[in-house]
Amino acid sequence: MLSSAWCLQTRCLWVTRALKAPVFPTRPEGGLGVAGQQRKQPGSCVNMSEDSWAVSVDVQEATAPSASSAQFDISKKTSRTRSSLSTRGDINGNIVPRDVERGDEPGPADQSLLHKMIRRSLVRNRNEVEVLQRDPNSPLYSVKSFEDLRLKPELLSGVYNMGFNRPSRIQENALPMMLAQPPLNLIAQAQSGTGKTAAFSLAMLSHVNPANKWPQCLCISPTYELALQIGQVIEQMGKFCPDVKLAYAIRGNRMERGTKLQQQIVIGTPGTVLDWCIKYKFIDPKKITMFVLDEADVMIATQGHRDQSFRIHRQLTKDCQMLLFSATFEDSVWGFAKKVIPDPNIIRLRREEETLDTIKQYYVVCREEEDKFTALCNLYGGLTIAQAIIFCRTRKTAAWLSVNMVKEGHQVALLSGELAVEQRAAVIERYRNGMEKVLVTTNVCSRGIDVEQVSLVVNFDLPVDIDGNADNETYLHRIGRTGRFGKRGFAVNMVDSEHGMDILRQIEIHFNRSIPKLDPSDTAAMEKEFNR
Numbered sequence: 259m260l261s262s263a264w265c266l267q268t269r270c271l272w273v274t275r276a277l278k279a280p281v282f283p284t285r286p287e288g289g290l291g292v293a294g295q296q297r298k299q300p301g302s303c304v305n306m307s308e309d310s311w312a313v314s315v316d317v318q319e320a321t322a323p324s325a326s327s328a329q330f331d332i333s334k335k336t337s338r339t340r341s342s343l344s345t346r347g348d349i350n351g352n353i354v355p356r357d358v359e360r361g362d363e364p365g366p367a368d369q370s371l372l373h374k375m376i377r378r379s380l381v382r383n384r385n386e387v388e389v390l391q392r393d394p395n396s397p398l399y400s401v402k403s404f405e406d407l408r409l410k411p412e413l414l415s416g417v418y419n420m421g422f423n424r425p426s427r428i429q430e431n432a433l434p435m436m437l438a439q440p441p442l443n444l445i446a447q448a449q450s451g452t453g454k455t456a457a458f459s460l461a462m463l464s465h466v467n468p469a470n471k472w473p474q475c476l477c478i479s480p481t482y483e484l485a486l487q488i489g490q491v492i493e494q495m496g497k498f499c500p501d502v503k504l505a506y507a508i509r510g511n512r513m514e515r516g517t518k519l520q521q522q523i524v525i526g527t528p529g530t531v532l533d534w535c536i537k538y539k540f541i542d543p544k545k546i547t548m549f550v551l552d553e554a555d556v557m558i559a560t561q562g563h564r565d566q567s568f569r570i571h572r573q574l575t576k577d578c579q580m581l582l583f584s585a586t587f588e589d590s591v592w593g594f595a596k597k598v599i600p601d602p603n604i605i606r607l608r609r610e611e612e613t614l615d616t617i618k619q620y621y622v623v624c625r626e627e628e629d630k631f632t633a634l635c636n637l638y639g640g641l642t643i644a645q646a647i648i649f650c651r652t653r654k655t656a657a658w659l660s661v662n663m664v665k666e667g668h669q670v671a672l673l674s675g676e677l678a679v680e681q682r683a684a685v686i687e688r689y690r691n692g693m694e695k696v697l698v699t700t701n702v703c704s705r706g707i708d709v710e711q712v713s714l715v716v717n718f719d720l721p722v723d724i725d726g727n728a729d730n731e732t733y734l735h736r737i738g739r740t741g742r743f744g745k746r747g748f749a750v751n752m753v754d755s756e757h758g759m760d761i762l763r764q765i766e767i768h769f770n771r772s773i774p775k776l777d778p779s780d781t782a783a784m785e786k787e788f789n790r
């Protein structure tokens with residue numbers, strides 16, 4: 259597939275993202291200025307549950323920051339992050355910020371992007387797919403091969419060229435629905451990595467009529483980077499479809515006024531897509547026949563995006579096929595999804611629960627950080643550890659610990675939240691390739707990293723929530739980094755206070771497992787314990 263010249267530009271922009279200030283299209287005062295738009299009076303409230311939600315959106319949006327100012331907020335955040343950087347380099351040669359005391363909770367969009375960047379293959383999931391059809395009498399189609407979908411040969415070549423032999427679990431059911439005639443609306447939920455992006459990319463490529471030189475499929479994604487990731491999948495899959503073209507409606511992609519887009523597929527972020535549909539009229543929303551809303555959970559967690567999505571949706575015709583995807587399905591996502599997708603068919607693939615079955619857990623008692631460090635060295639002295647991940651609460655502790663471990667002769671990678679997502683992906687990749695044996699990190703990677711050789715996870719600091727209680731979910735995700743792929747793993751928790759002991763007890767109760775004490779200075783006992 260021939261992609262637009264913009265593709266090349268965007269790649270450049272992406273690489274230099276952290277260095278360049280983004281370019282924002284300017285917008286006149288007062289938002290988008292849709293005729294008849296109501297203004298909300300200060301203090302009045304908006305009831306989004308009413309049927310007139312579209313009006314409510316207008317009202318709410320009139321008081322909310324405009325799309326451009328919402329984007330501008332992102333730029334402010336970027337520049338704040340940049341201005342908080344000191345010039346000191348960490349052991350990876352990266353810049354360490356002054357704001358090192360903070361814990362690291364990555365934003366959902368960053369987390370999602372990181373997962374996409376570091377993922378190597380489909381996430382295995384043995385759960386059954388649940389299908390809820392709008393018309394329970396219609397037969398339930400599921401396909402076992404891509405041939406069953408009767409795709410155009412050039413598209414089938416694209417799919418096989420990507421190394422896909424057969425549809426993933428979610429694709430088996432979702433693809434026949436997405437390709438059905440007459441079109442069906444779909445809400446699909448499955449954890450990250452189960453093949454949703456590939457599924458709707460295939461649906462869009464199959465849906466368009468290449469002879470029609472106007473946008474027919476519109477896909478919105480929460481961030482610029484995520485939109486580019488989707489674009490890459492479409493470009494790869496559509497490699498043998500030379501007449502299908504793709505445009506990116508993302509910030510900085512400026513077009514001449516009066517331009518009418520000729521590309522059949524448009525991917526973009528909600529603010530720019532809105533501008534392109536309403537303000538600049540580059541896209542005729544009435545001619546869009548497939549609308550894809552990706553990462554709905556991230557979308558609604560991003561300020562302004564939910565309402566922008568509603569506004570885009572309101573421009574589309576009733577016949578437009580609506581598809582919505584989400585990795586999670588809390589009530590808020592569900593409420594949003596039902597408003598965007600009328601009479602949906604629903605497909606869900608529940609996340610496979612992480613298990614502690616293959617992991618031996620211990621705790622060691624230490625008085626202070628120096629003590630914890632000594633205990634860690636003893637662990638290393640007494641055990642053969644393939645690769646380890648050490649979790650710290652703050653960036654400062656993580657940086658301090660990595661420096662000290664390097665002094666002890668370990669090969670250490672440091673991963674914390676001040677790194678740009680691309681840098682984080684690079685650190686993880688090096689570690690995964692065995693170039694470093696120890697990964698010291700904060701919460702930035704408690705979930706999603708699959709490294710086969712991780713035999714030890716250390717909670718240098720136990721995970722706590724904002725109230726100081728045990729954060730059981732994070733504990734599970736952290737120690738779930740070891741004991742994967744059917745191998746045995748070890749988790750060691752460092753307890754440095756009575757409060758720490760209390761947290762450990764809370765974890766034991768929550769998971770209904772006792773965590774025995776370990777004496778890291780007793781090498782013989784430790785070896786015996788680990789080899790049991």
Ligand SMILES: Nc1ncnc2c1ncn2[C@@H]1O[C@H](COP(=O)(O)OP(=O)(O)OP(=O)(O)O)[C@@H](O)[C@H]1O
Nearest residue numbers: 378379380422424425426450451452453454455456
């Ligand atoms: N049928 C398939 N066979 C083999 N690999 C596949 C198949 N479908 C997708 N993949 C691969 O699996 C990985 C995850 O797919 P994809 O990105 O589509 O998942 P996702 O559910 O959209 O994840 P996310 O929510 O993070 O975007 C990708 O590397 C993709 O190339």
